[in-house]
Amino acid sequence: MAPPGIGDPAEYTGPFNTAFNQIRDGIKKAVDGFNDLVSKVNKWAWALGAAALWWIKSKLDAVRDALGKVLEKVKYALEHQTPVLSLINISFQWVKQVKTPVSELSFSTTEPRDEDLVRWSGDAASAYTRKAGQQKAAVDEAVGKAEFISQWLFKIAKANVDFAVELAKIVTGLAKRIVEAAAEAGGVITIPLVVETLGDAVGSLVESGLNTLLTVGQRFVDALGNIRDLATQVGDHSKLPGGKWPEAVRG
Amino acid sequence: MSEVSVITRAVYNEGKKWKQLSDQMEPIKAAVGGLDLSMSAFFIGDANAGGHSAAYNGFQSFMETVLAGAVTEFEQLGLALDRIADAYDRADEVVALNLNEIYTA
Numbered sequence: 068m069a070p071p072g073i074g075d076p077a078e079y080t081g082p083f084n085t086a087f088n089q090i091r092d093g094i095k096k097a098v099d100g101f102n103d104l105v106s107k108v109n110k111w112a113w114a115l116g117a118a119a120l121w122w123i124k125s126k127l128d129a130v131r132d133a134l135g136k137v138l139e140k141v142k143y144a145l146e147h148q149t150p151v152l153s154l155i156n157i158s159f160q161w162v163k164q165v166k167t168p169v170s171e172l173s174f175s176t177t178e179p180r181d182e183d184l185v186r187w188s189g190d191a192a193s194a195y196t197r198k199a200g201q202q203k204a205a206v207d208e209a210v211g212k213a214e215f216i217s218q219w220l221f222k223i224a225k226a227n228v229d230f231a232v233e234l235a236k237i238v239t240g241l242a243k244r245i246v247e248a249a250a251e252a253g254g255v256i257t258i259p260l261v262v263e264t265l266g267d268a269v270g271s272l273v274e275s276g277l278n279t280l281l282t283v284g285q286r287f288v289d290a291l292g293n294i295r296d297l298a299t300q301v302g303d304h305s306k307l308p309g310g311k312w313p314e315a316v317r318g
Numbered sequence: 319m320s321e322v323s324v325i326t327r328a329v330y331n332e333g334k335k336w337k338q339l340s341d342q343m344e345p346i347k348a349a350v351g352g353l354d355l356s357m358s359a360f361f362i363g364d365a366n367a368g369g370h371s372a373a374y375n376g377f378q379s380f381m382e383t384v385l386a387g388a389v390t391e392f393e394q395l396g397l398a399l400d401r402i403a404d405a406y407d408r409a410d411e412v413v414a415l416n417l418n419e420i421y422t423a
Contacts, residue, residue, distance in 0.1 A: 312387025
């Protein structure tokens, strides 16, 4: 994915939204599959016997708990899908609406509008040249700051895309296992086998998936460390004295 | 055309340039004001985004203030150049100016 300024927001929003479509689709399949499996178990309950049924139920409860943990993450993510899309877009807007147009002003600041201005000399002329130079430096500083914030948001956008893709992988994997299990569970012999295999697979799938999500989440949290950079950006007043635009004219 | 009238014209044109730059900066400043992000816009995972959100808001308002300053300063620099050109025009020569008066709004 190209950073803002080179790339297009669709390079982020595309994979992001695709991941969310897979999540929605996968969750539906996983829940339907689970219900299907439970109804098959109920159908054969009379033949399974109390001990086997108790064992199957405890395995299915574990699957339900794992599914519940993932659903919790999914619910939170779904609520944030649209707002985070605005972050991705705004990351690009800082370049399009701020950095680029401000940088276009830079050249004009010190380039005379009238070629004959070079014939102007003396104290007033040199005072003006100095002021124009300060204004140009401030313009260039503003360009750098717009670029900086765009890149900062870009890092966060990328962590979000990665998180969505990982979550989609977990959900899709989970759905696949559950649907397969429901399809295979067809009688007194297969049900316990299928349930055991499913329980083991789901347990490790969810555990490793959630660990990956934690790692990606840490990258988001780490971006907070860049807040120090952000503070430096705001606090660097060499070109913007006192954190303000340099005064060309007092008052 | 005398030397002073050439310079006067050039200084007026330079003043016009800054007033136009001010007009160009105005919509950019307004755009920055529109780049708001809610706290929920920062992460789809259940991590605390309060710090990120506060930092962004601070940066955004800093940029808005700074660019608003540019709009003002560009305009005032344009007007200061007008005052210089006016003075040359009246004096018919490139006279010594009180720059403190010129560069006070």
